[in-house]
Amino acid sequence: MAGRGPTPKPAASRARRNKPDAALRVIVAEPVKQPTLPQIWERNAKTGKRQRVPWPAETRRWWKMWGDSPLSAEFTSTDWSELLITARLHAAVVDGDLKHAAELRLRVAKFGATPEDRARLRITFAAADDAEAKRSTPPSGASGTATGYGDLRAVD
Known part of the structure; x- marks a missing residue:
């Protein structure tokens, strides 16, 4: 008679231990609306006086894009504060100061800027679920077979 194998280890x-997930702590937080971009002040190298500098147009579009993103619907004041700092980095990179590019990439990744970032954060958009549901249902008027060749038969 065959045995059941060796006794399992304790x-x-x-x-490999499949550890239980850490307890999730839920905190009630109220999302806030996107703030406007603040004024940028820089010191004039010649006069030493502070002067207002406009935001680059590309950074203004980037800021609007974040406000329109479905991800921002749940942003709190601390999220927007971090994104404001990131906007300064974005403006610097757009103006040609590429030493901030790596930091900019790290910061926008934390907010889920790219599909890869969202996958790492385990974020998916509902529109993708709707598209998948549409793909799994056959179009109207299609035959009952998976290939759509239900009326064909083999001939010799």
């Missing part, structure tokens, strides 16, 4: 000494 749970504490197993190589």
Whole structure:
């Protein structure tokens, strides 16, 4: 008669332990609306006086894009504060100061800027779920077979 194999190791000494997930702490937070971009002041190198500098047009479009994003619907004041700092980095990179490009990329990744970032954060848009549901249902008027060749038969 065949045996059942060796006795399993005690749970504490197993190589792979499927540890339970850490408890999730839920905090009630109220989302806030996107603030406007603040004024930028820089010191004039010649006069030493502070002068107002306009935001680059590309950074203004970038800021509007974040406000229109479905991700921003849940942003709190601290999220917008971090994104404001990121906007300064974006403006610097747009103006040609590429030493801030790596930091900019790291910061926007934390907000889920690209599909890869959202996958890492385990974020998906509902529109993708709707598209998948449409793909799984056959179009109207299609035959009952998976290939759509239900009326064909083999001939010799």
